[in-house]
Amino acid sequence: MSESATRPIRLAIVDDDPFVRAGLVMVMRGADDIEVVAEGADGGEAIALTDAHAPDVILMDIRMPRVDGLVATERLRARPRAPQIIVLTTFDADDYVLRALRAGAGGFLLKDTAPRDILHAVRTVAAGEAMLSPAVTRRLINHVADPAAAARRADARTRLTRLTGREREVAEAVGQGRSNAEIAAALAMSVPTVKAHVSRLLAKLALNNRVQIALLVHDAA
Secondary structure, eight states, X not given: OOHHHHSOEEXXXXXXXXXXXXXXXXXXXXXXXXXXXXXXXXXXXXXXXXXXXXXSEEEEXXXXXXSOHHHHHHXXXXXXXOOEEEEEESSTTOHHHXXXXXXXXXXXXXXXXXXXXXXXXXXXXXXXXXXXXXXHHHHHHHXXXXXXXXXXXXXXXXXXXXXXXXXXXXXXXXXXXXXXXXXXXXXXXXXXXXXXXXXXXXXXXXXXXXXHHHHHHHHHO
16 A cells, blocks of 8 residues: 555645634544644745645635735646645635636635535545536636637647547546546546546646646637
């Protein structure tokens, strides 16, 4: 059994509101498979605590003083062996959230999300899956005014032409918010084969997680 399968998920919580941090810590204490290894109050602290504690996942607020969560997400996800990041927000049509997802965040949570769903999100993102439903993706893209959308559409369509037919099917399934198991069932493949396809997609498209694959597919639509 691998170390990752036996040790708890190492989690860091970064939010400038100490009451939010305290509430999230209380939620996490109820899970045997998650360990809160650090807390921070802004994006600068997120970078420092990553260096000191090597979390697997960071719950990251977006709007914080000094260094905000968007800047921190961009800097952290540009690193090799970067932690997975779930952005936190108070409403789901926030343009900063979409920018954070494009920077490599693995998903987002509203701050009033039920505790069981927060735990599920941490476990899901730690396992390399996306925490972003198709409905949420559509709402974010539809509600955020973006003058660069046309240019991104042309770029996305060009990039997707590099894929084989099977790779394109897997990419579109990722864009629909399906898990590896759901993709395997829909395309009559094994889960390891799906994982291999997703890894090839990331390399071929120069992306760093499956949320970015989903956004590229939506850009091309």
